[in-house]
Amino acid sequence: MNFEFSEEQLMIRQAARDYAQRELIKDVLERDEKAIFPTHHLKALGELGFLGMMTSPKYGGSGMDAISYVLAMEEIAKVDASMAVIMSINNSLVNYGLEQYGNEFQKEKFLRPLSDGTQIGAFLLSEPEAGSDATHQNTSAIDMGDYYLINGTKNWISNAKSASTYIVIAQTNSEKKHHGINAFIVDKNTAGISLGPHENKMGMRSSDTHSVMFTDVKVPKENRIGEDGFGFKFAMKVLSGGRIGIAAQAVGIASGAMDLALKYAQERKAFGTEIFNHQAIAFKLADMAVKIENARNLCLKAAWLKDNHKPVDIASAMAKQYAADIAMEVTTEAVQIHGGYGYVKEYHVERLMREAKLTQIYEGTSEVQKIVISRGLVK
Amino acid sequence: MNILVCLSNVPDTTTKVKFNGTKLETEGVQWIINPWDELALTRALELKESGAGIDNISVITVGLEDAEPTIRKALAIGADDAYRINSEAFDSFYTAAQIAELAKNIPFDLIMTGFESADYNGVAVGAMLAELLDIPSVGAVSAVNVKDGKWLIDREIDGGKEVLQFDSRVLVSVQKGIAIDPRIPAMRGIMNARRKPLNVSNPVALDSFNEIIAIELPRSKSKVKLFDPEDVQSLLDALRNEAHVL
Known part of the structure; x- marks a missing residue:
């Protein structure tokens, strides 16, 4: 057992603390009151390496361990939980998912800009009728030969407006139940994607939450993560x-x-x-x-x-x-x-x-x- | 041009100071780069990044191994290499003399020190170091710039500032205002810090001229006493017999 942190872990905690106590604190009340997204903080935190903390330097990340990540998250959330959730989604859902389960092409193309803070990602799993129970997805992704056609609605999507890359969980084969679910990397600017209104939330008001509607959205085959039917396992992992x-x-x-x-x-x-x-x-x-x-x-x-x-x-x-x-x-x-x-x-x-x-x-x-x-x- | 920045490793400025005899009780103390020194380093980094012709920024500390995290933070925010003289920094002269001895072998064109250190506030190392190296020194510096390969230095004077120009080696003791905010190290910098040179050398034999006889903390303030406006006599008694000001 060793309860001591390394010098690097302590330095990262202090860096996060300094940024939070010096910068995030300045406008956290105003951003909460008016529900303003922290665009300028995101840029600064990206430059410091907080948006791809655990991603390998090979893909533009910082290559830190999960302990450092936990220490940094605590310091950011102490002052600004909205910033912390934006950071969390990018780091532990989008980047982690891509790095762990994406192929080399997908990592080079999508992971790099998500690691250095030039772009952020969103994770689209919840639906109006499916939140914690993800075993059946109403959003469909029909195999059209050389592409998938996605239709449906995702709910409560953090970073929906500010993200440029979505990871979307959708049902390809409903007979196979959760074995028929796939995960896709989708460019937010693809034709057929539209956003619902900004959710007027009780807290974490500086993070943007929307529903996202897909109407005949074409996604290239190469954007599917893993084998056909891997989506549910991917989401759970x-x-x-x-x-x-x-x-x-x-x-x-x-x-x-x-x-x-x-x-x-x-x-x-x-x-x-x-x-x-x-x-x-x-x-x-x-x-x-x-x-x-x-x-x-x-x-x-x-x-x-x-x-x-x-x-x-x-x-x-x-x-x-x-x-x-x-x-x-x-x-x-x-x-x-x-x-x-x-x-x-x-x-x-x-x-x-x-x-x-x-x-x-x-x-x-x-x-x-x-x-x-x-x-x-x-x- | 090369800049050498002197760093002092000091307790965090929010530390609750306790003494064990004449030694600071270091249990639970968090150590930081002396804030004035950190601003000096910040300005050095700004000059390097602005393309002013700075080739190398070195940092130098007199301190034991436990000062290394502080030194590595300086490397993490952008210093190129570091020197540590393996000794306690006993007093201002001892510190200045140790740095002077080593600095003879370090190529520098400008030495930057903080105006004072946040622990003993001696305000002496900079001037002593310059004297020992036989170079000019400027105190109370609020700006350092480079123009045509010369140092342009602003010094605060009563009611204004003096602008000095040096084409020789010079030492500046900087005060707050030299840079706005100290840098926060980026994660890449933190990971690279261990790969940058940190040269450790032994101190030269030197007698310490000073000995601390005693340390006293400021007396704790007594509580505010309130008197009834009608009761002038009690106020006078208290001023005379308790505060001893009448």
Whole structure:
């Protein structure tokens, strides 16, 4: 066992912290209020290497390990969970999926620009009638000989408007059920793709979420990822690793709220002393600290397993479910510690509380994580 | 032209300072590049990137092995090579003399130091180093530029600035304003840092002229006392007997 980080891992954490505390903090409230996408931050973070963190330098990435990724995600999410989710989708769903399962042609053509921050990607799995249950897709991809024809609607797609490359999961053969599903790399500017309106979300408002409609969209055969029918397995594998990113994001949201609450508790006075000196508040903070530490350790364990090429499905589900649930609890307590101030926007904690909620829902709800975990118990 | 930037490895400026005798309690302390030195390095990098004719930027530190993460951060943000003199930096003269000895063998056209270090705030290494190397030095520098192969240096003076030009080797001690924001290392830089030369050398034998006898932390401030506006006598008593200002 070694709980120590390497010098490089610490330097990456500090770099992420510096960028978040110096730059993201400046306009995070305004971007939340007006739902503005962080285009300029994306460019800067791309140049620093945060958008292709784990992608091999061979394809323009930074070649870092998952531990570094977890550390960076936490620091970014502490300040700006929207930026963190944009980063997470690009890194752990799109780039990871392409690098792991794409062929050489696909990696050269699509992965490189997604690794250096010049472009970002989106992952299109959820549908109006299929969220966590991805075993049947209403979006169809009919084999037309030398191309596929895609029709259907995808829902809740983060990065939908700003991405240039989509990974789309669609049903080619419905008789084969989930063995008839394929994954495709689709250029967003292909004819027949249109976006629904910007979703007016509760939190993570600086990330853009839309539904995406496909009407007779032609996709070249060479853009299919893996063998025919590989799409469902592809999506499950990619999401399993992706959970580590969302878990780390949840840890970041929780520890961001914790930092604010701890500071406030040492400044705010009631009944003649700083409220930290009241056991009711001090014990809340102690409970919050323990939960965050537990969640962080689960994330790091899952990241370590991934780095060491060991099975990660159960560990990442545990990390995501626990971190998301405690993020909700911790942020709620952080608002409580702030009292009335916590309920107004300029104190940040109410935003963190709104953001925490989404970590329990997307990339597999907490309930779905429990399905994965419980099935793992009897394997 | 080559620039040599002197780096001091100092505790993070938010550290809760505790002393064990006359030694800083280093348990749990995070070490950083002295902020003034980091701005000096930032300006050196800006000059190199602007095509001003800078060929090489070296950094130099007097410090033990635990200073290496700080040095590697300098390499990660763009310094080309580094020198570490394997010794504690006992005092300003010791530090300046060690750097001077090594700098005799390093090709440089400009030495940059921070105006002061954030730990002991000696404000002395730069001037001493220049003296030992027998080169001119300029303090309180707010801008460094290159024009036709000459250094153009702005120095803050009362109510204005003085612009100096050097076509010789020179040392500048820079203050905040020399650069806006320190650099954040890119991941590629972090990975490349270990591949850049970090030369370690032993210190020359040198007596330290100083000895720290005692360190005292500032006394903690007492709490604000409030007096009833009607009760002038209590206020006067407190000023006379507690604050001893009357």
